[in-house]
Amino acid sequence: MKRAFRIALLAALPLWGAQVRIGVLGLFHPAAVTLAAKGIEIGGEYIELHDAAEVKAAGNRVAVTVGGRERRGPRLTASGPPVRARIAGKIDRSYQGSLEITAREGVLFVVVTMDRELAVAAVAASEMPHASPEALKALAVAARSYYAAGRRHNDFDFCDTTHCQLLKEAAAEGESAARQTRGQVLFYQGGIVGALHFGSCGGHTFAASDVGMDGGSYPFFAVACEACARHPEQWEARLPVRTVERTEAARLELARRFGWNRVASNDYAWERTSDGVILRGKGHGHGVGLCQRGAEGMARSGQRAESILDHYFPMTSIGR
Ligand SMILES: [Zn+2]
Ligand SMILES: [Zn+2]
Known part of the structure; x- marks a missing residue:
């Protein structure tokens, strides 16, 4: 047991970092949530896991049943990697890190602590699963930069949705892109850029202020995007509202009211109809920073990751 632990520790060492x-x-x-892990700790007790454990919220406490016996505590930690978490009928996902669970009013809150490089690999693989290597490398640098620029939440650093960065499971392509760009982040005037990225644009990106977003220390710049200008992804939406405002906050508000992705991007024209508005738009996502579709187009035409980053993040430099 002790020896196995030492070997696991040594194997993990090269990955230790942020x-x-x-x-x-x-x-x-x-x-x-159903957990599979090496072991769990709750109420000061460590339990080695041989089978999956059922974790439930009991008000503001966490309850877990292992081997027919229930334990409760204010928090549960599960050691990996990997730790596998399953919500029946909804999701089954493996995480390359350790996991901490707390409860509030009958709801479980799950936080994964993982090596930043592994998270970068997972983001690259999640956001652009079939991308060319140079596009993935550019995305990996942007993703790392975003994480390195500072936390975005109070109870944890980042979330796993497009609010921060989509995080699923790492794939070999993502790991290779993270490894080849290891430690690289974008700098602007001496500070790390919270580099944003999104699915596709309508032929040009937006400056953060164009859509009412706060870019932090970097303003972001509107740049032309060749691949999307040639073949934009088009969408149309009818909404029962009287008016729309072209800001990211307004778009997210419409998503909350009418369904995720109903207003696919911030690049649209709109007109009133008898019972609401009709929007005709191009692209997917907020439109600020690196356009993933455009980056893929640049990579396919032979451009390197450095040129892609330079194009979508003008005035920045790559550093460690
Ligand atoms: Zn978030
Ligand atoms: Zn684009």
């Missing part, structure tokens, strides 16, 4: 704490599964507001 850690990120990512709030996961929050979209599901889970009351129960």
Whole structure:
């Protein structure tokens, strides 16, 4: 046992570096999660796990049943990697880190602590699963920069949705992109850029202020995007509202009211109809920072990751 632990520790050493704490599964507001891990700790007791453990929220406490016996405590930690979490009928995901669970009013809150490089690999693989290597490398640098620029939540650093960065499971392509760009982040006037990225644009990106977003220390700049200008992804939406405002906050508000992704981007024209508005738009996502579709287009035409980053993040430099 002791020896196995030492070997695991040594194997993990080259990966040690900055850690990120990512709030996961929050979209599901889970009351129960099934865990598979090496072991769990609750109420000062460590339990080695041989089978999956059922974790439930009991008010503001966490309850877990292992081997027919229930334990309760203010928090549960599960040691990995990997730790596998399943919400029946909804999601089954493996995380390359350790996991901490607390409860509030019958809902479980799950936070994964993982090596930042592993998170970068997972983000790259989640956001652009079939991308060319140079596009993935550019995305990996942007993703790392975003994490390195500072936390975005109070109870943890980042979430696992597009609010921060989509985090699923790492794939080989993502790991390779993270490894080849290891430690690289974007700098602007001496500070790390919270580099944003999104699915596709309508032929040009937006400056953060164009859509009412706060870019932090970097203003972001509107740049032309060749691949999207040639073949934009088009969408249309009818909404029962009287007017729309072209800001990211307004778009997210419409998403909350009428369904995720109804207003797919901030690049649209709109007109009133008898019973609301009709929007005709181009692209997917907020439109600020690196356009993933455009980055893929640049990579396919032979451009390197450095040129892609330079294009979507003008005035920045790559450093460590
Ligand atoms: Zn977030
Ligand atoms: Zn684009």
